[in-house]
Amino acid sequence: xxxxxxxxxxxxxxxxxxxxxxxxxxPGGETVDSIVSKALKMVLSGAFEGxxxxxxxxxxxxxxxxxxxxxxxxxxxxxxxxxxxxxTSEENTKFSRVPDEHSExxxxxxxxxxxxxxxxxxxxxxxxxPEEIFLDKEAIAINDRALEMLVxxxxxxxxxxxxxxxxxxxxxxxxxxxxxxxxxxxxxYSAMKxxxxxxxxxxxxxxxxTFVTNASK
Amino acid sequence: xxxxxxxxxxxxxxADAEWTNEELDGALLEEGIDPNVLVNRIMAEIxxxxxxxxxxxxxxxxxxxxxxxxxxxxxxxxxxxxxxxAVAKALNVSSGFLMEIARxxxxxxxxxxxxxxxxxxxxxxxxxxxxxxxLLPAMSEGGVALGQISRSPDTITYRGILxxxxxxxxxxxxxxxxxxxxxxx
Numbered sequence: 105x106x107x108x109x110x111x112x113x114x115x116x117x118x119x120x121x122x123x124x125x126x127x128x129x130x131p132g133g134e135t136v137d138s139i140v141s142k143a144l145k146m147v148l149s150g151a152f153e154g155x156x157x158x159x160x161x162x163x164x165x166x167x168x169x170x171x172x173x174x175x176x177x178x179x180x181x182x183x184x185x186x187x188x189x190x191x192t193s194e195e196n197t198k199f200s201r202v203p204d205e206h207s208e209x210x211x212x213x214x215x216x217x218x219x220x221x222x223x224x225x226x227x228x229x230x231x232x233x234p235e236e237i238f239l240d241k242e243a244i245a246i247n248d249r250a251l252e253m254l255v256x257x258x259x260x261x262x263x264x265x266x267x268x269x270x271x272x273x274x275x276x277x278x279x280x281x282x283x284x285x286x287x288x289x290x291x292x293y294s295a296m297k298x299x300x301x302x303x304x305x306x307x308x309x310x311x312x313x314t315f316v317t318n319a320s321k
Numbered sequence: 322x323x324x325x326x327x328x329x330x331x332x333x334x335x336a337d338a339e340w341t342n343e344e345l346d347g348a349l350l351e352e353g354i355d356p357n358v359l360v361n362r363i364m365a366e367i368x369x370x371x372x373x374x375x376x377x378x379x380x381x382x383x384x385x386x387x388x389x390x391x392x393x394x395x396x397x398x399x400x401x402x403x404x405x406x407a408v409a410k411a412l413n414v415s416s417g418f419l420m421e422i423a424r425x426x427x428x429x430x431x432x433x434x435x436x437x438x439x440x441x442x443x444x445x446x447x448x449x450x451x452x453x454x455x456l457l458p459a460m461s462e463g464g465v466a467l468g469q470i471s472r473s474p475d476t477i478t479y480r481g482i483l484x485x486x487x488x489x490x491x492x493x494x495x496x497x498x499x500x501x502x503x504x505x506x
Contacts, residue, residue: 107345110359112336114352119332128354137359141366148370171487173420174405180336247324254328271327278334278411279444289411289444290401293338300335301348303328308352 105176109140113183115300118307120191125311130187131196139190143182147175246310253306258299263287267295337407339398392455393423400447411444412437418486425477426456430500433479 113136117127128136150166172178190196251268258264270284278292287295340348349356364371397408397419409416422429422437434456438449479500483493 106360106363107342107349107356108340110354110356110363111340111345111348111352114349114354115332115336119328128352136354137362138366141363144363144367145370148367169420170417170485173416177337177404177406177416244323244325247328251324251327268327271330276326276330278407288446290403290446293334293403293407296331296334297338297340297344299331301351303331304348304352 105179106140106144108176109143109179109183110136112180113137113140113187115304116184116187118304120187122191123196130190131193132190134190139183139186143179143186147179147182250303250306250310253309254299254303257302257306261298263291263295264299264302267292267299334407337404337410339402339404341402391420391423393426393452394419396447396451396455397441397445400451401445403445408445412440413444414440414492415486415488418482418488421477421482421485422456425482428477428482429456429479432499432502433496436496436499 114127117130117136117139120127123131130136130139147167167175167178169175251272255265255268258268266285266287267281270281273284275281275284278289278296281287281292282289285292346356349359394405398405401408401411403411405416405419409419412419422433434453438452441447441452442449480497483496486493488496
């Protein structure tokens with residue numbers, strides 16, 4: 105499970121903007137593995153301390169197996185929350201703006217920074233200034249370019265091409281993708297694993313080219 | 322769908338799939354991370370906490386609370402290589418509902434078993450017999466898995482299962498109707 109959590113943390117980290125310009129070495133001396141360790145320690149501590157007395161403890165996530173039977177999924181949500189929290193921290197945002205991030209399941213956290221993730225309304229501003237509008241347009245252009253690269257990267261795999269096309273047509277759940285293609289749900293999930301690895305390649309290439317562009321300015 | 326949303330969905334859905342050790346090693350190595358170094362660093366960090374917990378990071382469940390393996394969950398996960406959340410999504414139920422059914426299979430109406438078998442076969446291509454058998458030991462022996470959770474007799478009803486399932490009212494109603502249809506048959 106630890107490798108899976110590490111891969112997941114890196115995948116989320118790559119989607120966030122870091123002052124360090126490195127998805128592994130994060131601000132505040134954190135790294136992807138220190139974030140995974142932190143999440144595990146928080147959840148494991150909560151699990152054995154059974155801290156119902158005296159209200160919620162800081163740095164302890166209380167996992168309720170009844171409510172969230174899938175521990176790995178729960179840990180992934182904790183990792184995502186920690187990374188979002190770090191991305192919106194002053195340490196990271198002092199010199200850069202963090203783009204909006206959408207929640208995967210909308211699960212609010214029980215303790216600590218409830219609602220204080222990058223996907224929440226509190227980060228929204230009443231009106232965007234011209235620089236922000238420009239940055240939004242730039243982010244959309246980069247994502248469109250990334251999708252083109254993903255399509256090119258996946259061109260030799262017919263299954264992946266089919267899945268990307270289905271998603272481009274607005275099919276986003278496994279059952280929707282499954283009915284839009286002739287793949288079953290298990291094959292759709294298998295395709296998602298391959299696509300995620302290809303997406304990582306695309307992100308690495310894009311960050312290299314962005315670095316070169318910035319350096320040549 | 323916007324490009325950003327496509328990448329977001331890929332990331333979320335790939336996290337719901339079960340990755341093999343080889344796939345994980347490959348993915349991490351591609352990112353320039355040595356999987357063994359990553360595991361060793363994290364294990365060293367969490368070692369002190371691990372000594373005081375019953376969590377089995379291999380299976381992902383707290384042993385003392387879940388009581389070891391549950392045949393239904395094992396069949397569903399081993400047949401699909403998907404996480405419990407992904408399996409539940411594919412069966413259009415909550416993961417809490419699946420866990421409750423796995424723990425208290427004795428309490429569920431036959432119509433629920435049939436519905437589960439049909440959904441598993443339709444959405445996940447799992448043979449109906451596998452699901453039926455996974456639910457049988459607990460029925461005939463008073464619960465192999467249940468015995469590990471509690472020594473007291475299992476008194477939960479199917480309504481109790483629904484109450485603890487975390488499902489929306491509409492879904493709960495569907496399963497209630499299914500149960501009452503069977504009673505009137």
